[in-house]
Amino acid sequence: DGGITQSPKYLFRKEGQNVTLSCEQNLNHDAMYWYRQDPGQGLRLIYYSQIVNDFQKGDIAEGYSVSREKKESFPLTVTSAQKNPTAFYLCASREQKFSGNTIYFGEGSWLTVV
Amino acid sequence: QKEVEQNSGPLSVPEGAIASLNCTYSDRGSQSFFWYRQYSGKSPELIMSIYSNGDKEDGRFTAQLNKASQYVSLLIRDSQPSDSATYLCAVVFSGGYNKLIFGAGTRLAVHP
Numbered sequence: 001d002g003g004i005t006q007s008p009k010y011l012f013r014k015e016g017q018n019v020t021l022s023c024e025q026n027l028n029h030d031a032m033y034w035y036r037q038d039p040g041q042g043l044r045l046i047y048y049s050q051i052v053n054d055f056q057k058g059d060i061a062e063g064y065s066v067s068r069e070k071k072e073s074f075p076l077t078v079t080s081a082q083k084n085p086t087a088f089y090l091c092a093s094r095e096q097k098f099s100g101n102t103i104y105f106g107e108g109s110w111l112t113v114v
Numbered sequence: 115q116k117e118v119e120q121n122s123g124p125l126s127v128p129e130g131a132i133a134s135l136n137c138t139y140s141d142r143g144s145q146s147f148f149w150y151r152q153y154s155g156k157s158p159e160l161i162m163s164i165y166s167n168g169d170k171e172d173g174r175f176t177a178q179l180n181k182a183s184q185y186v187s188l189l190i191r192d193s194q195p196s197d198s199a200t201y202l203c204a205v206v207f208s209g210g211y212n213k214l215i216f217g218a219g220t221r222l223a224v225h226p
Contacts, residue, residue: 031212042120042202042218043158050212058213090157094212101146101206103214105157 003027006091006106012114013078013085021076021109023091029104031094032074036060036087043090049074078111086113117141118205120217129226133190135201137217142184143208149177149188150202152219158202161188193224 004025013019035043045058049068063082091106150158164177176189203217
C-alpha cells in the first residue's frame with residue numbers, strides 16, 4: 001500500500017545527543033515536510049523540500065537538520081543544539097496535480113529527552 | 115501578523131448544532147487551502163480542500179473561501195460528539211517552494 005512511514009514511533013534522547021527521525025514515502029510525491037507539535041499547540045514547520053537535493057528552512061529550523069538525497073526519503077536530525085526537543089514530530093508529503101493538491105501524513109514520532 | 119490564524123477555542127456547541135470554524139491567512143497569493151481534524155496524539159486527517167472562492171460541500175461539512183478577504187471557514191452541520199477534536203487550517207503559500215503552513219488549531223467540543 002502507498003503511504004508515508006515514520007520511524008521510530010517513540011524515541012528517547014539523552015542530553016547532548018543527536019537523533020534522526022526517518023520519513024519514507026512511496027507515493028512519488030515531490031514535496032515533503034517536517035512539523036513539530038507541542039501539547040495543545042498547532043503544527044510548526046521545521047523544514048520542507050520541493051525536490052531532491054533542495055530544501056528550505058521553515059519557521060523553527062534552529063537545532064534541526066535535514067537531507068533529501070532521494071525523492072522518497074526526508075530524514076530529520078534533531079541536534080544537541082535543539083534545547084527543548086521533546087515533542088510530537090510529523091512528516092508529510094504532497095502531490096501537486098492540476099486539479100489540486102493532496103497531502104499525506106505519517107503517523108508521527110514521539111521524541112522525549114531523558 | 116501570523117501567517118495562518120485561528121481562534122484556539124474551545125468552541126463548545128450542543129449536539130445537532132452547526133459549528134463554525136474560521137481561519138485567516140497573510141499571503142494574498144495563496145491558492146490552496148485545507149481543513150484537517152486531529153484527535154489527541156494522532157496524525158491530522160483531511161476533511162476538505164478548497165481552491166476557488168465560494169462554498170464547497172461534502173456531507174455535513176462545508177468549506178467557504180474568500181480570497182479577497184483572505185478568509186477560509188469550515189461549517190459542520192448536525193454536530194456529533196465524535197466531531198470533538200482540534201481542527202487545523204492549512205495554507206500553501208505562494209513563492210515557488212510549496213510552503214505549507216498550519217494554524218494553531220481550534221478545539222471543538224460537542225456536548226450531548
